[in-house]
Amino acid sequence: MEEDKTGTSSTLSVSATSIKVTEVSKDGDALTFIIVSQKLSGTGEYHVDRTYEDFEWLQQHLFSLEDVPGIQGIIFPPLPAKAQLNPSAKLVKQLGLLATGENWMLYCKALEAYLQQVAAHNTLNKTKDLETFLTSAEPPGRQKVKKGIFNRLSQAVEGIRKEGHKDVDEFFKTERDHNFTLTGFSKTAAERFLEVVLTEQKIAMACGHFAASLQLCVEAGEDPDMQTFSKMCVKISEVMVSMKSNVQKVAENNVSTLGLGLDLESRYQEAEKEMLFRRTCKLVELETASRNAERAKPVKKAAMDEIKRAAEKDFDHTSGVAKQEIARFQRARVDVLRQALIQWCEQQLLTAKDSAELYKQHLQAFRGPASSDPSS
C-alpha cells in the first residue's frame, strides 16, 4: 500500500468493533470523551480523549477525501449534533433521545456507533485521519478545514428544486421515494418514542413524590392503631418506591436499546437522503452540461464536450458507489434494528420478571407469612 500525503490508502491498526467511548468528563460547558480501542496486533489498546470539535474535524476530513472517485455517492455515517452540558431547549429538541439517559451515556453510545461505522467502512477507514483520531495522544489539529461540497441539504434554495428532480434510473427513482418515506416515518417514530420515555420519567417522579409523602404520614405515639397505620404507610411507601424504580428501569431500557436504534435509523436515513441529493445534483449538472454541449457553437464545442464527459464520468462513478452504498446500508440498518429490537425485548422481559418478583414479595409482606401466593 502506498502511503501518500493525503493518507487515503493506509489501513487502520485497530479493530473497528472494539472502539468504545467509555467515559465523558465535564470541563466547564464542554464535554471530553474517552475513546478506547484495541490494537489489531493484539498487543494492547489505545486511550485517547477527544472533544466534539475533534469529531467534527474527522467528519470534515472524511468529506474532503481526495482521490476517491464517486465519493459523493458515499453515505457518510451521521455524526450526532453537538452536546453541551447545559443544553438550550433548541439543542435538547435537536438531540431528541440522545439527550435523555444518565450522564450522557446514550450520547457516548451514539458517538461510539459513529466511530465504529467509519472504521468499518472500506473506503473511509483507509484515511490516515481516522488512525490519527483514534490513536494519537495529541488531539488532531483543530484548524478550520475547508468546507467541502457537503453542505447541508437545507442550505441552498435550489436544494428544494433539485430534490424533486426526475431521475433517469428506475432503481434510484424507487430508492429516493422509499428513502423519503422512511426518513419521515423513522423521525416521527423516534420523536414519539421520546415522548413515551419522557412521560415514563414523569411517572417515576410522581411515584417518588407519593412515596415521600406517605413517609410523612408516619406518626409518633403509642396508640397501637395509629402505629399500625403508620407501619402500613411505610410499607405502601416502599411499594411506591419499587414502582418508581420499575418505571425508571423500563424507561432506561427503552432509550438504551430501541431508542438508540430508532435515533440511529432516523439519522442514517437522513444521511442517505443527503447522498441521494448529491447524486441528483450531479445529474442536474450532467444534464446541464449535455444541453450546453449540444447547443455549443463549434468554437466552444470541444470544451463543452469535455465538460460533459467529465460530468458523465463523475455521475457514473457516483451512481456506482451509491448503488453499493445503498445495498450495504440496507443490510446494515436491518441488522441495527434487529439488534435493537432483540436487546430491547430481552431487557424489558428481564425487568418485567424482576418487578413481578418484587411485587410478589410485597404482597407476601402485606398478606402475612402464612398465606400462600396464588398468583404465581
Next chain:
Amino acid sequence: MATSSERTSPPPFPDSEDQDLAECEEEDEEEEEEDDEEEEEEERGGEGGEDEDSDLFLSAVRCVLYSRTNGVHGAAEEGDIFAEATVELSLDSPRTDRKKNAATAPKPSTSAPTLSSAADLSKTHSASLEELEEEEQEDNFDVNISVTNPEKMGDGMNAYMAYKVSTQTTLAMFRSKTFTVRRRFSDFLGLYEKLTDKHAPAGFIVPPPPEKSILGMTKVKVGKEDSSSAEFVERRRAALERYLQRVVCHPSLLQDPDVREFLEREELPRAVSTQALSGAGFLKMLNKATDAVSKMTIKMNESDVWFEEKLQEVEAADQQFRKLHSLVESLVVHRKELSVNTASFSKSVAMLGSSEDNTALSRALSQLAEVEDKMEQLHQEQASCDSFCFAELIADYIRLLGSVRGSFDHRMKAWQRWQDAQTMLQKKRESEAKLLWANKPDKLQQAKDEITEWEGKVTQYEGDFDKVSATVRKEVLRFEKEKVKNFKRQIIKYLEAQLQAQQQLIKYWDAFLPEAKAIA
C-alpha cells in the same frame, strides 16, 4: 342478585364493593379478635358495656377464637397486624364462595381489575372456622349492597342519573333476601341528611356520600358522550356503593329505619333539602363545624387528653390526605398521558412497518405496533387502578375525616350544654339566695322548683356528655380500625393488579422476542 341485571356480565358483587364488603363481615369478628390482643384490652375493657348488639355474639365467639388465634400466631408475637391477616381473611367462609363466583365471572372493564384474593381466601380457609361461621351466620351483619346501572332519565337540564341499588341479605329485619330499587343521587344525600340529624349529635360518625358536582353533572345532562363524563359517572357510582356499604356496616346505623326504607321502598319521596349538601354547602357546613370546634377548644376544660390528642391527629391526617390525594391525581394524569403517547408511538411504528421492504423486519415492526397497542391498554388500566385504588380511597377518607371532626364537635356541643346548664343552675341558686334574703316567700317555691329542674338537667346533660364521649371514643376506634383495613385491602388490590400487569407484559415480551430474532 335474584333480579335480572342489565349488565352484560352478572357478577353479584363488583370488585369495588370488596373493600367494605368483607369489612362488614369481618368487622365484628375482628373486634373480638383484637380483643384477644393484649394491646386492645385496655381500650376495650371500659367499653364492654356499650356493645349492646354484639355482646352475645362476642362472648360466644371469643373463647373459640382465642385458642385458634394463639396457635396460628406463634410467629407473630411482635404484634405485626399484617401477620394476622390470614386469620382474618380465613373467617370469610360464606363470602369466599360468593367471591369465588364473582372472580370467575367476567367483569366490567372500567372498574378496578380482577381481584384474585377470592381464590386466596378460599385457600387460606380452615374447616373449624367455617363451622363457627355458619353457626353465627344469623347474627352476622350480612348485608351486601351493589350500586349499578347508572341510567340517564329525562333530558335537558332536568335530566338525572338513576342508579340501581341491589341488596342481598340474610338479616331478618328486611322483607326479603334480595331486592332492588332505583335511586337518584339526591336520594343518597337525603339519607345522609336524615342519618346525620338523628345520629351525629350522639357522637356517631356518619359516613358521608360523594359531593355534588355541578360540572360533572352538567356534562352528563347536556349529553356529552365522552370518556370523562363516563368516568365521572363510574366514579360516582362506585363512591355511592362504598357509601352505602359503610352505612350498613355500621351496627347502629343499620338499625335505623330510614336505612331500611332507602334500601327497600319502591318509591322514595324526593329529598328536597339537599341544597345544603352541594359541594360548597357541604364544605360550608363542615367549616362551620370546625370553626365552632376551634372556638370551643379554647374554652373547654378537656378532662380527657385522649380527645385532644385525637383531634390533633385527625387534623394532621386531613392535611396529609389532601396532599396525598393531589399527588395520586397527578400520577393518574401521567399514566393517562403515557397511554396516549404509547398509542401514538404504536401508530408510527405501524407506518414504518408497512413501508419496510425487508419482510421479516416489516413483520416484526407490525408486531411491535401491536404490542405497543396492548401496552396502551395496560397503561389505561393502570391509570384507572391508581385512580380507583388510591385516589378514591383517599378522597373517601378526606370526607370521612370531616365527619370525624363533626363528631368531636357534637361532643363539644354536649359539653357546652352541660356547662350552660351548670351556669343556669348556679344562677337559679343565686336568685334563690337573693329571694331568701329579700324575704319573698311566694317566689321562693318557684325558685326551688327551678333549682330542682336545673339540677335534673345538669345531671342529665352530664350523663349525655359522658355517653357522647364514650360513643365518640368507640366510633373513633372503629374508624381507625376500618381505616387500616381499608388501606390494606386497597394496597393488596393494587399490588395484585400491578403483578398481573407485569405478568401480562412478560407474556407480550415472550411472544415478541422470536419475532425480533426472526429478522434477517
